[in-house]
Amino acid sequence: MQWGSLTEFLAMGGYGLYVWTSFGATALCLMWEALAVWRRHTAAVAGNRDLS
Amino acid sequence: MSFMGINWFKYSSPQAFYPLVGSMIPWFAAAAIVLIGVGLYIGFFVAPTDFQQGEAYRIIFVHVPAAWMSMFLYVVMAAWAGLGLGLNARPSFMMAQAIAPTGAMFTFLALLTGAMWGKPTWGAWWVWDARLTSELILLFQYLGVMLLRASIDDLRRADRASAVFALVGVVNVPIIYFSVRWWNTLHQGASVSMTAAPTMAVTMLTAMLLMTLGFWMYSIAVTLARMRCVIVERERQPSWGKNSSMQEVAEARSCNGGV
Numbered sequence: 217m218q219w220g221s222l223t224e225f226l227a228m229g230g231y232g233l234y235v236w237t238s239f240g241a242t243a244l245c246l247m248w249e250a251l252a253v254w255r256r257h258t259a260a261v262a263g264n265r266d267l268s
Numbered sequence: 269m270s271f272m273g274i275n276w277f278k279y280s281s282p283q284a285f286y287p288l289v290g291s292m293i294p295w296f297a298a299a300a301i302v303l304i305g306v307g308l309y310i311g312f313f314v315a316p317t318d319f320q321q322g323e324a325y326r327i328i329f330v331h332v333p334a335a336w337m338s339m340f341l342y343v344v345m346a347a348w349a350g351l352g353l354g355l356n357a358r359p360s361f362m363m364a365q366a367i368a369p370t371g372a373m374f375t376f377l378a379l380l381t382g383a384m385w386g387k388p389t390w391g392a393w394w395v396w397d398a399r400l401t402s403e404l405i406l407l408f409q410y411l412g413v414m415l416l417r418a419s420i421d422d423l424r425r426a427d428r429a430s431a432v433f434a435l436v437g438v439v440n441v442p443i444i445y446f447s448v449r450w451w452n453t454l455h456q457g458a459s460v461s462m463t464a465a466p467t468m469a470v471t472m473l474t475a476m477l478l479m480t481l482g483f484w485m486y487s488i489a490v491t492l493a494r495m496r497c498v499i500v501e502r503e504r505q506p507s508w509g510k511n512s513s514m515q516e517v518a519e520a521r522s523c524n525g526g527v
Binding site: 218219225228229230231234235237238239241242245246249250253254256257260261263264 | 297312313316317322323324326327330331334369370373376377380381384385387388486489490493494496497500501504
């Protein structure tokens with residue numbers, strides 16, 4: 217472990233902006249996609265139920 | 269075809285596939301969370317600082333897995349599309365349809381994290397170098413496959429047209445992969461390859477491979493989930509989601525005249 221403190225960890229040796237943007241964007245995209253698929257399924261099943 | 273006492277062909281029909289896949293998704297999702305969690309831990313707390321690039325190199329833990337998935341998913345999508353064309357099989361086209369958005373997302377992420385890595389190490393967000401340009405074209409191909417499908421109302425024509433588009437585009441995947449060898453690029457060469465020992469520390473490699481496996485599990489989970497959406501949307505009938513028997517489903521299908 218090379219981090220002395222939380223500030224040091226967040227700073228990422230001066231590259232914090234780039235590193236955290238990368239990981240943040242990836243996390244957001246993955247979670248957004250999972251949520252979107254889940255909502256799409258709910259909507260599709262609901263739309264189908266109206267058929268009966 | 270029977271193996272281990274199971275009729276595997278049964279699962280090539282959406283009616284049997286739908287509930288089976290529904291029970292598999294949570295397992296793939298759980299595997300993805302565990303693998304990504306452990307990968308992030310090793311990537312941030314165990315892997316040492318790079319002697320050349322400092323901490324900026326840690327972007328590798330999302331950049332490389334995303335880029336690998338973008339190429340891999342394209343090949344898988346094209347394979348399903350080709351199978352669909354060859355066998356005229358509806359579920360194969362659905363599978364290709366379900367993979368495209370996830371592949372496009374990983375391509376976008378590979379480009380974005382690449383820009384985030386390029387700025388501090390090269391001094392530029394973007395350069396028109398062979399690796400970057402061919403990866404950008406891959407994003408356009410994914411978008412092309414999706415837009416082509418969306419622009420054709422007749423489902424079967426949409427299936428075939430987007431399948432042909434996807435198949436032709438496969439030629440770009442080896443171009444992306446070998447671009448760093450064929451041309452002089454700013455992008456660094458492969459750190460991991462089939463033929464040579466990896467040129468990185470073991471802990472770095474472990475973290476990267478764990479993240480890749482995690483992204484893999486994520487892709488399987490989300491693609492199968494989208495496949496279920498596609499099935500329900502395309503085969504509109506009242507019996508989906510109920511624990512109805514195969515018989516009932518077959519009857520419902522024949523009443524609808526079979527879509």
